[in-house]
Amino acid sequence: MVATDFWDAVGNTPLIRLRRASEETGCEILGKAEFMNPGGSVKDRAAVGILGEAVKRGLLTPFQPGTVVEGTAGNTGIGLALAANARGWKSVIVVPETQSREKIDFLRMIGADVRLVPPKPLSDPGHYVHTSRRIAEEMGAVWANQFDNQANAAEHERSSGPEIWEQTEGKVDAFTCACGTGGTLAGTARALKARNPGVRIVLADPHGSGLFSWVKTGKVAAEGNSVTEGIGQASKVPGNLTGAPIDDAVRISDEEALYQCFRLLAEEGLSVGGSAGLNVAAAIAVAKSMGPGHRIVTVLCDSGARYQSKLFNPEWLREKNLPVPAWLA
């Protein structure tokens, strides 16, 4: 089958059996290989969902002048910039300067107008989300607004969830993943629950994020911090996550996330980033709580290549007091 363009090549990613996680738990743990999307991450889905909705609303027209603006940890910006290139539009991407160099360099390479901003709390008008909204208003451009724009979760409800259902032939007991915007978790959860309300949905959260406490107690409360990028929310539940059918939450440390990340690479040939490691650690925790014989699906959000200078850099790991994998030591 031939994909007609970038947009059409997004999605339909393989579901990969994770051998070590499955052996360790007696469950079958499956990872949705989102790093195989054409822009290299799960966020390609949000990008085509959001831009497709903007076209439907008449805010953008293919091959007519147009600009999309977004604030992003990087991956959404990459998806938006590539999807915009494929339709003749420009992109302005606001990124906190703390994000990995690989993502920032890649955004520049693909032609995005990259604006770096210092990291700020969401309450500060200089936060990257507010900055991107202001730039969009000033330019009269389309603001993607991935946190609150429901086209994000809707795209996962249309694509990720049904894909998982079909790939597992409906044999799926639980789905777990971390949240940045919550689009992946909310949309996939809605699609799976609609087909079988018994599918257990578990939010995976890093330290420094308040979403674990939100699921457990109804109050957003954060402590600590994490080296993972693109996931966790310290102070606010994104619009895309509100109302999602979530049954439970697990909190995962950086050590656990990185252990899985390194093990997937060394023992299974899967190069993934920190959020994917965290998701696999969460899937193992869910498997252990459910007991052997269950099938748990999670998301391998992006590639390890996006974090060579950080998670796979022995000096950086040592500085952060994190374990260095044997082959890099």
Ligand code: PMP
């Ligand atoms: N992992 C990575 C690497 C990401 O960039 C993001 C999005 N920022 C996520 C996970 C979370 O996805 P979502 O926004 O759909 O919750």
